[in-house]
Amino acid sequence: MTGEGAGSAAGLRAAGAIDGGRLWRRLEALGRFGATATGGVCRLALSEAEIAARRQLVGWARDGGLEASADAAGNLFLELPGEAPELAPVLTGSHIDSQPSGGRFDGAYGVLAGLEALIALKEAGIRPPRPLVVAAWMNEEAARFAPGMMGSKAFCGEWPLEQLRAVADAEGVTVGTALDAVRAAEAGLPERPLGFPLAAFVEAHIEQAPLLDRAGVPIGVVTGIQGTRRYRVTVTGVAGHAGTVPQAERQDAMMAAARMIAALDRLAPEVPGLMLTVGLLRLQPNAPSVIPREAYFSIDIRHLDDAGLATADARIRAIVEAGAAPCSVRLEQIAEAANLTFPEAMQRRIAAAAAALGLPARHLPSAAGHDARHLNGVCPTGMIFIPCRDGISHDEREWCRPEDVAAGARVLAHVLLDLACNPPPPPSRVG
Amino acid sequence: MTGEGAGSAAGLRAAGAIDGGRLWRRLEALGRFGATATGGVCRLALSEAEIAARRQLVGWARDGGLEASADAAGNLFLELPGEAPELAPVLTGSHIDSQPSGGRFDGAYGVLAGLEALIALKEAGIRPPRPLVVAAWMNEEAARFAPGMMGSKAFCGEWPLEQLRAVADAEGVTVGTALDAVRAAEAGLPERPLGFPLAAFVEAHIEQAPLLDRAGVPIGVVTGIQGTRRYRVTVTGVAGHAGTVPQAERQDAMMAAARMIAALDRLAPEVPGLMLTVGLLRLQPNAPSVIPREAYFSIDIRHLDDAGLATADARIRAIVEAGAAPCSVRLEQIAEAANLTFPEAMQRRIAAAAAALGLPARHLPSAAGHDARHLNGVCPTGMIFIPCRDGISHDEREWCRPEDVAAGARVLAHVLLDLACNPPPPPSRVG
Missing domain, CATH: 3.30.70.360 (Alpha-Beta Plaits)
Known part of the structure; x- marks a missing residue:
């Protein structure tokens, strides 16, 4: 065990190991899978473009010393093993499917920031006490298959797998058929059970609204979801x-x-x-x-x-x-x-990490929905926002500044190590 | 020269040679090209289904002793040679493209009734003084390429061929590309010049409105087009x-x-x-x-x-x-x-043919557009309607009674022979 609490030496070292240039280049490289002629991305859930992008993610993860796996709902996992593999992991991640004419940051940012955080920890020689895992959740966008957030709903036990597999796209192709094609394309990947115990979940994402951008604040501590x-x-x-x-x-x-x-x-x-x-x-x-x-x-x-x-x-x-x-x-x-509020303790940890790194932060709600909504039902959950230009998202003009992209990943690395060292108590729920 | 005037012996013999059963079976057979699961037809202009249907038409025409040809605008022609091949032919026909969920009669009826009329004449040993030709005009419906009636507009000199070839469908495929594919599929077919002199044009069609069906009248003498x-x-x-x-x-x-x-x-x-x-x-x-x-x-x-x-x-x-x-x-x-009126003389000939055959007829305007609109600009033109059930058209439920289908073809055969024997004077136009 090498780091503890916000502002710990290990936490600062983890954040300092983030390679902002590498993260930016990977955002650009991932944006070439399903790239549109006019600068955006059309990478529909379980499409050939997304399968190719998943293959690229697995390649980067293995190059960085991480282990890749997937579950029956098409969720992809990239894991940095911990000192005690039997402990519940801390999860991060988002999604890499896009809208039909979406941008390169929505979803992809959270997955690649998580990947960068885990590789930075590994490169810095920091071995977390429990596993750290990046998830790429299946079909967040609902652009091809409706409703969205299918992968996280299935992972969290909200949707039975068979119900999810029966959903068809506009051409009549079912999620089940598409998932089988993904599975066939990823035959070498170990299968993980659908839903496993988690110590916590933190999702990094672009804000998709203009508050941070207008205020010139690089970090958003997300209070909840509209x-x-x-x-x-x-x-x-x-x-x-x-x-x-x-x-x-x-x-x-x-x-x-x-x-x-x-x-x-x-x-x-x-x-x-x-x-x-x-x-x-x-x-x-x-x-x-x-x-x-x-x-x-x-x-x-x-x-x-x-x-x-x-x-x-x-x-x-x-x-x-x-x-x-x-x-x-x-x-x-x-x-x-319904409107959702993330646990105060998770908000405090994210705010403390930003403060320890000297990054201005603001508390704000998420106007958009995210997979974090569903994870919040099974483990302590929080979200980190970074600004996007003019708040434009779900559009090819979506854009983030490289310095904000790097800052968000540094906060994420710091928070993940903190959570791995000091897992929050599991939520007590009524009903 | 074997017949002259409404009610002539040859005209009655031509009408009597119509094989209503064969015409009905061919309507059913043509409806299998592009058939939908729910009883209709999706046979978009220049699609594979339409190319296959054209091949079937050419086969039936050749079996019946007619000659097939096509022009550069994708109009298909099936000809019964006349005694004097140098005389301008009398033309009939309609179109075989359909709406995305259209019926089996709209357009197809006019082409197959014309084919049946020419084959009946041939089988009855009647050789018309001038050629009789059935046309299947390209893209009447405007369902794939807009606007519609492209083939007849090009034939009548209203649209230059190059303008027509540049029109693209929703997938970006141009009429030019699609026409070249048709041409390649029909390599054995002689090419006819685009636009040739005509003695007259008569189009048979289903009414697509409920007037004849509600009145129980089998023949409509079309006064003009809305x-x-x-x-x-x-x-x-x-x-x-x-x-x-x-x-x-x-x-x-x-x-x-x-x-x-x-x-x-x-x-x-x-x-x-x-x-x-x-x-x-x-x-x-x-x-x-x-x-x-x-x-x-x-x-x-x-x-x-x-x-x-x-x-x-x-x-x-x-x-x-x-x-x-x-x-x-x-x-x-x-x-x-604009609103259009067909020549009185053409209306009179159609009404006289119906009367000679003892078939009740009613004068009425066409609420729908037809290729006859454009032919009316280059030669004396008329239209024959038959009832369709409840006036339903552009829908899979479109339906006509077999006896009305046969009656319309008998009137058409009678009128075509009359026009071939006694061509109307060409229209005198101002400007």
Whole structure:
């Protein structure tokens, strides 16, 4: 055992061993898997691009002396063994799947910062008392398979594996089929059981909102995660020829959907603090001279107050109901996550690590959802944010400054060693 | 020369030689190219399914003693030679491309009824004084490549071949590339020049509206074609994370499009007789947790009165302009076709043929667009309608009764022979 507590000599040595240049180059290199022509990334969950990126991660991990493994839900693990392998590990990580036109930092940063932290510890000759593990969680983004955060939900026991495997993408390919292809491509990787005891989890991530960037503060101590609900709406009408079916006799699924979405657009400002997005819409058959027989769209709401979510929920259900006639409509709520607060003790450790390294930090909530939400249900969990330019994310223009990228990894290395030396008490929960 | 005038012995013999069972079986057989699991057809223009269907048509034509050829715009021709091959032929036909979930009769009926008419004449030993030709026009539907009726527009000199070849589908494949693949697949087919003199054109088609079906009348004498305008609207906003960009700072392309489309929904009943359809909408990037940066949609309007079209046009432009902010918008009009009346003389010949065959007929306009619109600019043109059940078309439930299918082909055979014997004077046009 070589280090203890915030500001310990070993912790400072671990942070000092972070190679910011190497981390930056790896962010750039990983961004070439699924790179788009216009500077972003399209690396959908379990796609060929993601499988190739996973192979690169395993290669870097092995080069750095770490051990790679995976579980049945497609979560990838890169482990720095501890002095006592039987002790529950401290976990870090995030995800490497992306939005269809996403950026190079969302998710990838947390995985590569974790990898850099473990390799830095190893290079500095620091052997942690318990194992340190980087996770790359399967399908955080929900861009190909919905809902998202599938890997962390399965790991934490919230979703049975068989339910997850049955989910299909827009082309009808199931998660199960895609997972089997990943498994075949990674035949040499040992399999880890789905869900194992953890001492703690810390996720590093870009903020995806503009607070840190505007304030010029490099480190965010995340207080919790904004609540969210997600819905799927399926409007069913009757197809027909655009030139021959009299307007009054139509059951036009596009027009019914437009009435609903325009009403949702008016609703948003009426509930202060509400974020409301219709990000996906598909028509059937989607041809200029055919009256659409089906419109399928998503609704995503977020609010920092659960009461705000409940208000919006009731209004949304009324709007969808009111806009449907003469079509029929089905609204399914596919995800619900209440507002969440990370343990004070975890927030304190992250703040102390930043202070020990002389890095300004600010406490702030996460407006976006993260795998940390699910890990928080099974072990003490915290998150470290770094700024991203103008808060832009889920877009190819997403960008972070190299000095912030390195600073976040230094805080992470310090916190991970601290947690490995002094694991927090497990959460006491009711129910 | 074997027949002359409506009700001539040869005309009645030609009509009597129609084999309704064979025509029905060929409609069923052609429907297997691109058949969907739920009873319809997805046979997009120049797709593999359409190429295979064209091969089948050529096979049937050659078996029946007809000659097949094609032109550089992908129009396919099946010819019954006449006594005087130097005389301008009488043309019939329609198209065999379909909507993404279309029916088995739209377009295919006109091509197969024409094929049956020519084979019936040949089998009855009737040699027309001038050639009779069936055309299958390229890309009538505009489902894969927009706008539609490309083949007939190119044939009639309305669109230069190079402009047509440059149009791309949603995957970026151009008409030119697709045409070259068709040409390679049909290497044995003689090439015909693009546009040749015609004595007349008659198109048989299903009504696609419910008038004949409700009246129980088997034959429609088409008086003209309803006017139409088509637009493409591209709304450009800014992508962003659904959970982090404050509602007031968003430039959400979906919400702007929904405001416009909901306003178009309210516009439709305010212009009596207007048909208005938004049949196609695509979002970019189209993911549930990303604010859409682009929404692209079609607007199709039709009206039996050109003044109604002009009124709707002005209102549409105002609606699109008003709904855009804070996004930007571009509206392009991609097609405009005024209301059209077919020559009285052609209507009279069709009505006389129906009367000679003892088939009830009704004069009515076409609410849908057809290739006959463009042929009407180069030669005397008419159309024959048969009923379709409940007027349903552009849908897999499209259906016609076998007796109506046969009746329409009998009228067509009678009219084609009449026109071949007594060609109408060419249209005199101003300008």
